[in-house]
Amino acid sequence: MSPNILGDSSVKQWLEQRKEAAHRLKEALSKGEPQRWLDERKAFPSYTSSAPHSCKHCGKIVVELGDSSDVKWTSLDLPYNLPESVLVAREGCALYQMLVDCAFDSDLDEAKAAWRGEGDLSYSATFFPESLPMDSAHLLFTITAHLHDGSERKIDTVGLFIWALEGSPACVHVSTRPYELDYQSSRSTAWGRDCIEYCQLEHFACNWSHDGRGSKEFISTSSIPSRLLQLSSDGDENLHVQIIGRDMRHPINTHDVSHRGFAILSYCWGGSQPSQLTRKTITSASSYPAANLPKTIADAVWFTYKLGLEYLWIDSLCILQDDIEDKRREIPRMGKYYGDATVTICAASAETCSKGFLSNRLLTDDPFKYLFGPIQLSAKTKTGELGAIQIIKEPDYLNGHRQREPIVERGWTLQESLLSRRILVFSSDHLYFSCREANASCGGSEPVPRSRVMGMHESRVPGISTISSRQRISPALSTWDVVVEEYTQRQLGCFDDKLPAISAMAASLVSSAREERAQELRYCAGLMLDLQVDNKRWKGQLLWSVRQSASNIPEPSHYLSPSWSWASLQAPVLKGQSTFDDTGEADEIRLLDFGTQLEDASNPFGAVTGGFIKLWARTCLFSTIDRSSVNMLFTRDLVYSLSEEVEKRPSRYSLVVCPDTAEMEDIIASGGLDVLLVELITTRPRNRFSRFPCGLIVTQTEELAPETTCYKRIGIFEFMSAARSKSEDDEAVQKARAVFESGELRETGTRLWRTHAFLLTTILECPRGVTTIDSSDPVPDALMQDSQVPKTIPQPMDDGLASHLLGSVIPTNLTLVSTKQVPVKLGELPRLTILFCYPRTGAPGEAVKEEWNNTPGARGCTAEAGSYRDNFTSLKELGVDNIYGLSMQDTAYQKEVKGRLGLPYDILSDDKLEFVEAMKMPVFEWEGASLTKRCTLAIKSGKVVHVWYPVFPPDENPSEVAAWLKAIEQTG
Numbered sequence: 015m016s017p018n019i020l021g022d023s024s025v026k027q028w029l030e031q032r033k034e035a036a037h038r039l040k041e042a043l044s045k046g047e048p049q050r051w052l053d054e055r056k057a058f059p060s061y062t063s064s065a066p067h068s069c070k071h072c073g074k075i076v077v078e079l080g081d082s083s084d085v086k087w088t089s090l091d092l093p094y095n096l097p098e099s100v101l102v103a104r105e106g107c108a109l110y111q112m113l114v115d116c117a118f119d120s121d122l123d124e125a126k127a128a129w130r131g132e133g134d135l136s137y138s139a140t141f142f143p144e145s146l147p148m149d150s151a152h153l154l155f156t157i158t159a160h161l162h163d164g165s166e167r168k169i170d171t172v173g174l175f176i177w178a179l180e181g182s183p184a185c186v187h188v189s190t191r192p193y194e195l196d197y198q199s200s201r202s203t204a205w206g207r208d209c210i211e212y213c214q215l216e217h218f219a220c221n222w223s224h225d226g227r228g229s230k231e232f233i234s235t236s237s238i239p240s241r242l243l244q245l246s247s248d249g250d251e252n253l254h255v256q257i258i259g260r261d262m263r264h265p266i267n268t269h270d271v272s273h274r275g276f277a278i279l280s281y282c283w284g285g286s287q288p289s290q291l292t293r294k295t296i297t298s299a300s301s302y303p304a305a306n307l308p309k310t311i312a313d314a315v316w317f318t319y320k321l322g323l324e325y326l327w328i329d330s331l332c333i334l335q336d337d338i339e340d341k342r343r344e345i346p347r348m349g350k351y352y353g354d355a356t357v358t359i360c361a362a363s364a365e366t367c368s369k370g371f372l373s374n375r376l377l378t379d380d381p382f383k384y385l386f387g388p389i390q391l392s393a394k395t396k397t398g399e400l401g402a403i404q405i406i407k408e409p410d411y412l413n414g415h416r417q418r419e420p421i422v423e424r425g426w427t428l429q430e431s432l433l434s435r436r437i438l439v440f441s442s443d444h445l446y447f448s449c450r451e452a453n454a455s456c457g458g459s460e461p462v463p464r465s466r467v468m469g470m471h472e473s474r475v476p477g478i479s480t481i482s483s484r485q486r487i488s489p490a491l492s493t494w495d496v497v498v499e500e501y502t503q504r505q506l507g508c509f510d511d512k513l514p515a516i517s518a519m520a521a522s523l524v525s526s527a528r529e530e531r532a533q534e535l536r537y538c539a540g541l542m543l544d545l546q547v548d549n550k551r552w553k554g555q556l557l558w559s560v561r562q563s564a565s566n567i568p569e570p571s572h573y574l575s576p577s578w579s580w581a582s583l584q585a586p587v588l589k590g591q592s593t594f595d596d597t598g599e600a601d602e603i604r605l606l607d608f609g610t611q612l613e614d615a616s617n618p619f620g621a622v623t624g625g626f627i628k629l630w631a632r633t634c635l636f637s638t639i640d641r642s643s644v645n646m647l648f649t650r651d652l653v654y655s656l657s658e659e660v661e662k663r664p665s666r667y668s669l670v671v672c673p674d675t676a677e678m679e680d681i682i683a684s685g686g687l688d689v690l691l692v693e694l695i696t697t698r699p700r701n702r703f704s705r706f707p708c709g710l711i712v713t714q715t716e717e718l719a720p721e722t723t724c725y726k727r728i729g730i731f732e733f734m735s736a737a738r739s740k741s742e743d744d745e746a747v748q749k750a751r752a753v754f755e756s757g758e759l760r761e762t763g764t765r766l767w768r769t770h771a772f773l774l775t776t777i778l779e780c781p782r783g784v785t786t787i788d789s790s791d792p793v794p795d796a797l798m799q800d801s802q803v804p805k806t807i808p809q810p811m812d813d814g815l816a817s818h819l820l821g822s823v824i825p826t827n828l829t830l831v832s833t834k835q836v837p838v839k840l841g842e843l844p845r846l847t848i849l850f851c852y853p854r855t856g857a858p859g860e861a862v863k864e865e866w867n868n869t870p871g872a873r874g875c876t877a878e879a880g881s882y883r884d885n886f887t888s889l890k891e892l893g894v895d896n897i898y899g900l901s902m903q904d905t906a907y908q909k910e911v912k913g914r915l916g917l918p919y920d921i922l923s924d925d926k927l928e929f930v931e932a933m934k935m936p937v938f939e940w941e942g943a944s945l946t947k948r949c950t951l952a953i954k955s956g957k958v959v960h961v962w963y964p965v966f967p968p969d970e971n972p973s974e975v976a977a978w979l980k981a982i983e984q985t986g
Contacts, residue, residue: 016162017097018131025100029118036115043409048417051409052382059108060381063179063192066388066404067108075109076392077153077403079187081143092137096128099137109389113137116170117157124159124167133161135169143187147452150190150459151176153405174387174405175459183401184393192388192404193444193457195379197372202445203320205456206438209447210321210357212463213436217451219482220435233272234904234925235943237354240344241291241332242266242276242325245304245315253304253315257331259942261296266942269927275356276325277318280430280437281310282421283330283507284366290330293337309370314359317372317438326359327351330367346617349433349518358434360427360478362419363442371440383416383443385409408458416443422477425504425511429519431478432497439475448473450480481522490527490535491551494520494542495589498558503586510621512581513540517619524619525906539610539622540581552605553694556627556710557590559672559730576610576625577726578710583674590730603694604630626724629692632754636682636689636711639753644669648679668734671711678728681713688714691731693754706750708732803874809966810871815936816949816963824956825932830900832920833909838898840922840929841956845895848952848975849922851935852878852901852968853945855911869938871948874968875901878948879915885972886918892979898922900929902945936963950975 020026035057042051061067071094078088094102094110096117103110117125117135128135136158144151153176157169177191178184194201213220214231221231241259248254258264289307304315311328318326329348334340352358361371388404395401419441421427431437436449445456452463453474466482473479477500481493501516520537527533536543541555558580575581580589611624639646645668673679682689694709712725733753735746824841832838840847852875856862866872879899882889889897899921901908908921924930927944930937936947950971952960960978965971 016128016131016134018129019097019100020129021131025104028104029114032111032115033119036119055382055385055409059106059111060384061108061388062379062381063177063388063404064379065381066390068390069105069107071102071105071107072109072389072391075139076394076400077139077141078394079141079143079151079184079403080396081187087140087142089138089140092139094137096135099135108387112172112386113155113157116172120157120169122159122167122169124161124165125169127161128159133159135159144189146189147454147460147462147464150461151188172407174407176403176405177388177458178393178401178403182403183395183399184403185401186395186397186399188403190459190461191457193379193455195377197317197440197445202456203317205445205461206317206357206447207321209438209454209463210436213447213449213452217449217463219450230273231275231356232926233275233354233356235268235272235902235927236904236907236925237350238266238268238271238943239276239327239332239347239351240941242271242327243315243331245319245324245326246301247319253319254301255304255307255315255326256301257291257296259332261334265939268943269931271325272927274325275323276327277314277321277323277357277359278327278352278355278430278434279311279314279329279359279361280352280421280427280434281314281361281367282365282424282427284368285507287330287335287367290335291333292335296334308367310361310364310367313364313370313372314361317359321357323356327355342614342617342620345514345517345620346521349429349522352430352433352518353435353522355434356436358430358437360421360431360437360439362421362439362475362478364440365420380443383408416476418476419478423505425501425506426515428477428497428501428504429516432481432519433522434480437473437478437480439473439478441475446474448475448478448480450482490523490531490533491542491544491554494523495554497523498540498580498589499561499587502561502580506584509584512584513575513622514620516540517617520619529906529909536608537619538579538608538627539575539625540579543605543608545605550603553603554590557694557708557730558587559590560674561586561588575622576627577674577728578627579625585674602630603632603696606630629694631709632693634691634693634753636691637685639669643749647671648673648683670732670734671729672731673711673729674727681728682711689728690714690725691753706733706735706747707754803877803967803969804867807867807873808870810947810964812964813936815947816961818934819949819951819958819961819963822933822958824953824958826956828928828932830922830924830929831905832898832922833905833912834920835905836920838920838922840898840953843896843953844955846893846952846954846959847896847898848889848894848950849898849900850878850882850948850950850965850971851946852899852948853938853940854901854903855879866940869940871938871964871966872940874948876911876915878965878968878971879911879917879921881969881972882919883915883917885976889972889976889979892976892983894975894979900924900946902927902930902943952978 020029035054039051039054039057042054059067074093075090077090080088092113099110099114103114118129120126124133125135127133138156138158140154140156142149142152142154153174155172155174157171159167159169175190176188178188180191194205196202215221239259241257241262243255244258244264246254246256256264259266287308289311304312307315311331314328315326333344363369364371384406386407388406390402390404393401393403436447439446439448444458447454447456447463449463452465454460454463455474497516497519506512506515520540520542523542524535524537527535533544534546536545541552543552543555545552556578560583580587605627607626607628609626610622612618613621613623647668647670649670649672671682673682690712692710692712693707695707708731710727711729711731713728715724715726733746733750735743735750826839826841828841829837829839840849853872855875862873882897882899886897897919899908899917899919900923901921902924904925905923908923911917912921922929924946929935930944930946936949937944938947939945947963948965948968950962950965951958952975962971962974
């Protein structure tokens, strides 16, 4: 007969105390409270890989190892039953403490019966061999209840992963090792190189430049930064850096960078930079010791060099910090820099540029970072050799129990990680790798990149992740909402950077939505608007709310974004749901118009100087609401956490008011005549569920445009009810409807009726003016600047660099990608093809540099492309089978040009320089990059049969081709 173990009060008290402590620990983890978790964790024993738990009871266990080729996995029965396991657990055996805790925490009747003495428990362990990269070796412990009536039931299972110390015979079967604590060790640098190489060869989502596994990664020339740091060593491990590229003494060898790659640094500035590129320092020594740089930057130089990379991009040293034009040119390109760099070095643990992230670490393991273990057990290999393994359980794969790293407090670094294709994260605890498909750690259970399971978070370091393949197939608006919520929790050294610091991410999302989903999103000062017919998700973009106490959010000293944008406040926000619950026939709420004034016309995702939104909606004067029938609830908490507050008065429905700031709360509470509720979500029921109205709270302002009635946002509202029955719910819905349904929707122009019965709401707000866009306005000159060739541009001379092209043969294995994403082999096309090669087309609104105008043969690419468009039909009638444009810009850029100009032909991308190098095309250097000179080829059956070089004027080249075709036709 088994004893009733719980009859011993001291044993029961000991078990209850451990159970309560474990529950507190679990609660701290689930609520994301790192400091509390650490405090609770200290109630349990802690160990490290260098000082693991080991005792005479654990010493009785010998695990038989194997590998994945074994047909049957090995299992063993542990020697103790329930009474014995409780005894050794109280003696201090960590392994049996874990097993006893699990058994006591079970709610199963069979487990409770065993504790009462009506049965017993047994323990077994099964070894599962590794199958990397997906599965590391682990032990699965099983607890089974055996009752006196002969019945059995599995109570619980606990899985612990295994690692082996270097040199142990167990290493034959166990590849995983303890976490590497020294980031400067040869193991750390070799692991970093291996992860990058594995990702380059195995992950198509991370290396779109290759044709399949095993292909060499190639970086598009359009993604190579304007400046780079070139790293070198003097042979004594003394590293030197040299800034190369635009305005520097030495240009960038784009071919070398394209094939060898470059690293990029993401780090916390932590104030002004002691070393930065300015107009004054740009003339300094071309090469200087890396040791003279701030510690974080010097560490990045050292690790990059150890990775085998020669080039590194760092914003403070590669962008002119005192040149606004250089910043405007470089900031929009940062998305391509981070997106196409070989690897991002993320100095996550460094608070400032002077702290460093390599050598300032404690090289002793933290005993409190494990939930359980390490526990050392004996292990026998397949050949009978005896060694040792350690078993471990980490508290949280995603490391939510740890304090967030310093780098995630900085706003700029969010898009730096999101847009990266692969990252090496130097955290306070461990060295991690993350790419668009997989995660890995230097030590631990993921020694090689392991693909993430669908639905898992992006990284093992909270707040640092790439845009994974999972996110790329998620709704674009959902992705943007997640980004904004994370971004607004972070701080910016300069509030003026609110929109620029997330602009590259916004541009990337709009581009991917268009290219991958054929979805056209409109970006407007931080809002991502989907304006498809019958799509009402734009409402959710306006219904953001402040996530912390309004008293802690100051009224902005100056507005840099419209009040309807979350970017107008330095506060964490919760994005509204992308609503689509209104009945299509009944919902007449519409977004009529919107627009912004850009600080830099060439960057539609950057800072704004003005903006407006015009809505067609029902409104209600706040002062007219009958407070005797409506429970008015002002809150500084999230609406979704107010159910208990609303239920205090279950007989009435509540109007929940959420002001954006404390000052705005005072405006609303005063009940001024100019405060309006603007309904965005209707009150009509959907199916059998009722929807209560919610929307914006606005107040009239005349400081911006006195001649126009306009408003600024000061908060949001939502009607809520604590109805416990359908009749109560119906009554609450009717009362809510009465607030707005007395109003009739009616268009009244830009000036507003001063009664809530008829109102077209125009919400405008920005400090430096308001712009109304009219469709009758002429096209701005900025968009027409390159559609015509200026008469003053210099004519290029024949330098003889194309004399070898006539009669040359194009290699049949040379493949280029067209704007249709179709591979084109010019050498295999049998019929006549016209290929016009040009340097580059400019982006909409991009200012044309005078230096570009003065470069012979540079200006006129858009005009030439448009001329081939206009002459497309006539050239086809003259016998041309194919017309292609060709430049070194990437396909995504060319697709935008094709769509914008309405080109009926495709453009080929030679961003890998394959065509240029194979044919020895004439090129010239521009801002550190090689561009092809303007040249047109007539190709037939893979052979060049005519050459136009130089081409001038560019827009007359199609006429020259037509004249040649007519001459051929006349001569037969």
